[in-house]
Structure formats: C-alpha cells, structure tokens
Amino acid sequence: MKYRYGKNANYENFSSGRVLYHIKGMTNFPVRLAQEIYGRCLEYSPKKQDICLYDCCCGGGYLLTVLGFLNQDSLGRVIGSDIDLEILDVAKKNLSLLTREGMDRRIREIEEMIVSFNKESHREAKNSAIRLKGLIKKDMESLVFQADALKAIELDIKPDIIITDVPYGNLVDWKGEEQYIVDRLLDSLYQISSPASIIGICMDKGQKVRNDKFIRLEREKIGKRRFEILRKG
Ligand SMILES: C[S@@+](CC[C@H](N)C(=O)[O-])C[C@H]1O[C@@H](n2cnc3c(N)ncnc32)[C@H](O)[C@@H]1O
Structure with missing residues (x-):
C-alpha cells in the first residue's frame, strides 16, 4: 500500500x-495507518473542518487520541x-489529554513519578508530554459512552467520519455472536450515519x-489488516 497521508515519522x-x-x-x-485512514476519509468527506470523528469500538481511545493530536486543524470533536x-x-x-488542562494534569502525574522513582523512562515521558502539549491548538471536545455496536447506538449527532478497528480474528473476540459480524456492525452504523458520513473500517484479513x-x-x-472506506449507498 502506498501511503498518501500517513507520514513515515517517529511516533x-x-x-x-x-x-x-x-x-x-x-x-x-x-499511528501511521490511523493517520492514513483518517486522511483518506477526509478526502471523501464534503466537510473539511470541525469534523466530528466517532469510533464505535474505541477501547482505551488510543486511535481517537492519536488522531486528535495529529489533526487539530480539521477535527472539532471526538466521540468513542x-x-x-x-x-x-x-x-x-x-x-x-487533548485539552491543555488534561495534559497539565498528566505532566504533574509524571513529575510525581519522577520524584518517587527517579527513572529515565519517566523523564522521557515528561519530554513527550511537553511535545504533545505543543501540538494542542484548541481544547478538543470529546465524549465517551457505553454501547454495544451490534445493536442500536444512541447517538443524536451524525458523525462526519467514523473510524473503527473491529475486534480481530476469532469471532469470540466480539462480545456478540454470529458470522458476518462486520455487516451487523455496518447495519448499526447505517442508522447513525448521514449520506455524507465516511466510514473507515479496519479489520483482520479474514473478515469481510x-x-x-x-x-x-x-x-x-x-x-495482517485490511481496511475499507465506505459511504452510504
Ligand atoms: C481492536 S479493539 C479497538 C481498539 C481501539 N481502537 C483503541 O484504539 O484502543 C476492539 C474493541 O472492541 C470492543 N468490542 C467488542 N465487542 C463489542 C461490541 N459488541 N460493541 C462495541 N465494542 C465492542 C472491545 O471491548 C475492544 O475494546
């Protein structure tokens, strides 16, 4: 795959x-792949700014957080x-961490760890935190809620971009059942999308x-991954 948006950088x-x-x-x-999928979704999105990005299987929010830092100019809100x-x-x-206050809190937490443990890894973490804080141009709005993505998702707003990394491999990883699980997920996403919403869905090679x-x-x-970019038909 040729990267069009994900820079070959040190992340x-x-x-x-x-x-x-x-x-x-x-x-x-x-990170590079996340940025590539986001860049391609944005390319298809009629909206280019103040984007509402949603991940329906957000886990610990890693993907959303990373994209939040790297796309300050186009993102307005992240939801997981x-x-x-x-x-x-x-x-x-x-x-x-996508807000200055949140990042300051994290920096203080890391500083306390430096005092308690005097470890080089914590000093490096503080430097990284300061660099990440430097990326923040605005306090990003965010929302997190519990939902089974295989059932009706209660979300009032229609996200501009949905990016999700579905549970891999064995279907047992899904807290749901049956085959064609990705299609069931898309049925749920259909209900919360607008015709302009762009979906970037990442799965394991075996999922279709x-x-x-x-x-x-x-x-x-x-x-070992595949991704598809989709829009409502
Ligand atoms: C591959 S991980 C996603 C990781 C995430 N993108 C991140 O950046 O941390 C898949 C996630 O799907 C969640 N999951 C499994 N079944 C689900 C379901 N039916 N509805 C919503 N989430 C589900 C799991 O709890 C897990 O956190």
Whole structure:
C-alpha cells in the first residue's frame, strides 16, 4: 500500500503507556495507518473542518487520541463508545489529554513519578508530554459512552467520519455472536450515519464486508489488516 497521508515519522511520543494511558489487554493501533485512514476519509468527506470523528469500538481511545493530536486543524470533536465499561475509563483519561488542562494534569502525574522513582523512562515521558502539549491548538471536545455496536447506538449527532478497528480474528473476540459480524456492525452504523458520513473500517484479513447498504470507495490490505472506506449507498 502506498501511503498518501500517513507520514513515515517517529511516533514514539504516542507510545502507549508513556503519556497516553494503557491497561492490560488494550490494543494499540499503528499511528501511521490511523493517520492514513483518517486522511483518506477526509478526502471523501464534503466537510473539511470541525469534523466530528466517532469510533464505535474505541477501547482505551488510543486511535481517537492519536488522531486528535495529529489533526487539530480539521477535527472539532471526538466521540468513542465501547461495550466494555471498564476500558472506557481509560478512554476518558486518554481523550482528556487533548485539552491543555488534561495534559497539565498528566505532566504533574509524571513529575510525581519522577520524584518517587527517579527513572529515565519517566523523564522521557515528561519530554513527550511537553511535545504533545505543543501540538494542542484548541481544547478538543470529546465524549465517551457505553454501547454495544451490534445493536442500536444512541447517538443524536451524525458523525462526519467514523473510524473503527473491529475486534480481530476469532469471532469470540466480539462480545456478540454470529458470522458476518462486520455487516451487523455496518447495519448499526447505517442508522447513525448521514449520506455524507465516511466510514473507515479496519479489520483482520479474514473478515469481510458484504453490506450492500454501503458503497465501497477504497479497499486496502496492509500486513495482517485490511481496511475499507465506505459511504452510504
Ligand atoms: C481492536 S479493539 C479497538 C481498539 C481501539 N481502537 C483503541 O484504539 O484502543 C476492539 C474493541 O472492541 C470492543 N468490542 C467488542 N465487542 C463489542 C461490541 N459488541 N460493541 C462495541 N465494542 C465492542 C472491545 O471491548 C475492544 O475494546
């Protein structure tokens, strides 16, 4: 795959657990790929600014947070939901880093760790936090709520862009059942999308989209992942 938007850069400031919060079992999405999918979605979106971005399987909010930092000029609001209530606490903390106040709180937390443990990794984390704070041009609005993405999602606003990294591999990873699970997810997303909403859905190579309510704009394979860019048909 040829990257059009994801720069080949050093993304170590975004390493999970350094400044962004991490808990066991949380997956991390490759930053360059996230940026590529967002860039392609934005290309198809008629709206280019004040974008409302939604992730319906947001986990700890890593993907949303990273995109929030890297797309300050086009993003207005980030929204995440997940079925797992516990992980949403981490998502909330991560999304709070997209505000100056949230980042200052995190810097103070890291400073306390430096005092307590005198570790080089904490000093590096503080430098990363200061660099990430430098990316903030405005306090990003965010919202996190619990929802089963395979059922009706209660969201009043129609997101401009939906990007989601669906649970991989074994269908048992889904807290739902049945085959064609990605299509069931798309059925839910259909209800909360507008005709202008652009969907970037990332899945494992074994998962397929067969939902004829959507038009496929792009399809790419990258390593063990595939992603598709879709719009309502
Ligand atoms: C691959 S992870 C997503 C990681 C996330 N993009 C991030 O940046 O941290 C998949 C997530 O889907 C969630 N999930 C599983 N079944 C779900 C369902 N039926 N509805 C909503 N979320 C679900 C899991 O709890 C998990 O957090």
